Amino acid sequence: MELTRRLRLPHVRRQLSDLIPTARAQRWDPAELVRVLLAEEAAGRDAAMLVNRRKKAGFPAGKTFQVWDETKSSIPTATQTALRTLEWISRQENLCIVGPSGTGKSHWCEALGHAAIEAGMTTCWFTIEDLGTLVRRHRADDSMAKAMSRIMRADLVIVDDIGLLPIAPDAAEGFYRLVDAAYEKRSLAVSSNLHPAGFEEIMPKTLATATVDRLLHHAHVVVTNGTQSCT
Structure with a gap:
């Protein structure tokens, strides 16, 4: 003993x-x-x-695929099956799931995060407001690059619930920094009420263009609604 x-x-x-x-x-x-x-x-x-x-x-609710009913989701079953293999994460590809509130976007992203952890990967979860807080916290001592380096240790970074409101300047900067740091190095999963092509409506156009270019390169885009979805 x-x-x-x-x-x-x-x-x-x-x-x-x-x-x-x-x-x-x-x-x-x-x-x-x-x-x-x-x-x-x-x-x-x-x-x-x-x-x-x-x-x-830092998952918010503990939602996993154990309580996910794929038959009630507007995401096609074939798409669900393909994404749940997590092969896209190993290829450093991104996922954008877009649609109105109540169509399971956050649940799907969190369940994917739990599945990645069960597969031996690491994951971190942010809201868009969290990214603004991160920028403000590290701006004073110019340590944002170090903060991003720590985040990039994760295999999958999830940013939830973009598009309900205009993005504050600090949050827009943080989102761009995250997407830029992850580009072709780590996978991002983003849920949004607004298609990325329309991000310039809620954040400065220059930042939106640079962010979306990197985000959608090597990305899977899933559009959900109440009854059906397209990919």
């Missing part, structure tokens, strides 16, 4: 009192006991890492 504490093997420690009597009673080979104990430690660490990655992601 003391050695498991020194070696930081908490999951082995929890199993010792049950597994050692079982191994003795069933006359396990010593190598089998070692294998089972190490497997328990590995499984415990994997589960702890999963919890930690979910916590760091």
